[in-house]
Amino acid sequence: MTLWTAEEAAAATGGVAIGDWHVNGISIDTRSIAKGDLFVALKAARDGHDFVAQALEKGAGAALVSRRPEGVSEDAPLLLVEDVQTGLEALGRAGRARTDARVIAVTGSVGKTSTKEMLARMLSDQGRTHAAVASYNNHWGVPLTLARMPRDTEFAVIEIGMNHPGEISPLAKQARPHVAMVTTVAPVHLEAFDGIEGIAAEKAAIMDGLEPGGVAVLNADIAEAPILQAVAGRAAQDVQWFGTGQGPIAPSYRLVATTLRGDETEAEVTLPGGQGHRLQIQSLGAHFAMNALGALACLAALDLDLTKAVQSLSLWSPVTGRGARETVSLGAGQGEILLLDDSYNANPTSVAAALAVLAATPCEGRRIAYLGDMKELGPQEAALHAALADLPAMADLDAVHCIGPLMGALHAALPADKRGGHYASSADVLADLPGQIGAGDVVLAKGSLSMALAKVVDGIRELGHGEATS
CATH class of the missing domain: 3.90.190.20 (Mur ligase, C-terminal domain)
Structure with missing residues (x-):
């Protein structure tokens, strides 16, 4: 399936397309590029323009560049923009705008990636689902994920991270989620903040991107929950809290008991209205149970089948390097x-x-x-x-x-x-x-x-x- 045509990509970015090309995917790495991908020449440790010729030799359908790289022919398929990062962000916004997908965005000091993977596993059994790969959650990872989103996507999960103040809000506004989840707030990246309260405020900024009528799903157990609550009061139409009931805010999604048995985690949870479920997770860790409960709250916010979601959750397991x-x-x-x-x-x-x-x-x-x-x-x-x-x-x-x-x-x-x-x-x-x-x-x-x-x-x-x- 064609992801972007030259005409569509040029319109999205305001760039100039050279050649009448189409691409089926997007890549930023020549080591893993697939035939028919759009190669994005980002500047990181190395300037991506140095690898455009190699990408095209490997079968890239086109390259997103700010100049014609050395060794690339005049008729090579290119998308010329003023700035590659800005062009990728524009392509991501256009990718988000052209789909009717219902979007969940996830942030948190701990558990973003595993929760994103849980959500993707549960959603994939209820519709066409698109999610970030690995931990693509930064200034290039979020727009890349959005730009890769197929136009017929029904559900999307976007992971959003940060290292410094002011990073989450613009990424959340690109993602425009219907549901925004904060897994937890913890002393991570403290060297860039005055204290954990600053971290909580930064995590809360994910709600800046909520669509009208959006729902916030927040951790009720953490001491910083009132900071999240204050932001949710102005940014979200509805707020659902998850936790054990031991924190400053009473959760509507409650983790009643967690049992670690063999190589599995079992959890008893209650949902709004008193409905109970038993969760089975193919890995040890009470933190997995807590994040799974928050993920269920996200699916409930989209009016999806929670019984089916619990069954799907039992098939999820952590990825390499993540437990x-x-x-x-x-x-x-x-x-x-x-x-x-x-x-x-x-x-x-x-x-x-x-x-x-x-x-x-x-x-x-x-x-x-x-x-x-x-x-x-x-x-x-x-x-x-x-x-x-x-x-x-x-x-x-x-x-x-x-x-x-x-x-x-x-x-x-x-x-x-x-x-x-x-x-x-x-x-x-x-x-x-x-x-x-x-x-x-x-x-x-x-x-x-x-x-x-x-x-x-x-x-x-x-x-x-x-x-x-x-």
Whole structure:
């Protein structure tokens, strides 16, 4: 199916189309570009214009550029605009405007991506659904997701993130959601804010983009709920709260009980009117149950079938780097390791949740954690790292290996019987892995993306033959 014709893309961006082309997708990376994609020459670490010729050689249908790149013929299929980022944003707005899709936008300090994936899984069984891939939630990820939206989309899920004040509102206004969800507010990116209240205000800005009659779905358990409530009062026609009932606002969607059993999470929830449901999630974690409850509230705001949604939810599992579980076989008769791959990101809240999952996972051997630095925490960074030693889950762990200078604070605070190695980088861990992990162990890898805990994950896989289990 054609996504954009040259004429449509030129009209959307105010650019000039060279050639009569059409494209079936959009890409920003020549390594994964597909034949017939529109290549967007964004400027990041490298200028995307340097890769246009390569993209066209690989079969790109056209390229979105601000100038004709060197080595590209005069008759090459191009869309010339004044600025590529601005052109992508215009294409995204046009993609959003031409569809009748009902849109859910999700933000939050923790759980954005997993909640987005839950929503996409549930919605896909109720209509044609489009969602952001990976964590495409920033200034280029949101417009890229919108520009990729097929015109016959019925439901869309847009993930919106931030690193600094003022980033969420313009992205929300591009997405124009019918439902806006805030998963939670936590001390993440503190170095860019005066305090957690500023983070809450920034997360609340997702409601700036709500369509008329829009619904806000908000976490009732967090101390900052009144900040979200104040914004919702002016921006949303309706507000639905989800939580355990232990916070400052009484939730209409209530998490009654959560049970971690085997490699699954079961949750009892009640919805407005007293209707009850039992949720089954193919991964351990009370945080998954909470986010699933908020996701159900989003579907209810769109008047969708919640019974069917609960059935769909039971088929969802986390993606790689976001809590995915793998069995690593050590060879015939030598046993297995259970690997918890949560290596994509880390902050105090998500690390606490991941350690709770590790502590609750059935284990024949030892429970071992590899933890990398949590970045962007500001002046409190050392104290926040050291405080992890006081988490209740630590009592059930056998060894905690620390990676990075900031994790030195945790290493020093750990009891001697749980203190593993302290390494400068993930690469430094690899040589020691065979002596640290054995059959029957459950191993967690968790850290900020820049700490490259994926190297530790790969090193553990190389101890045997990894088999994804969920």
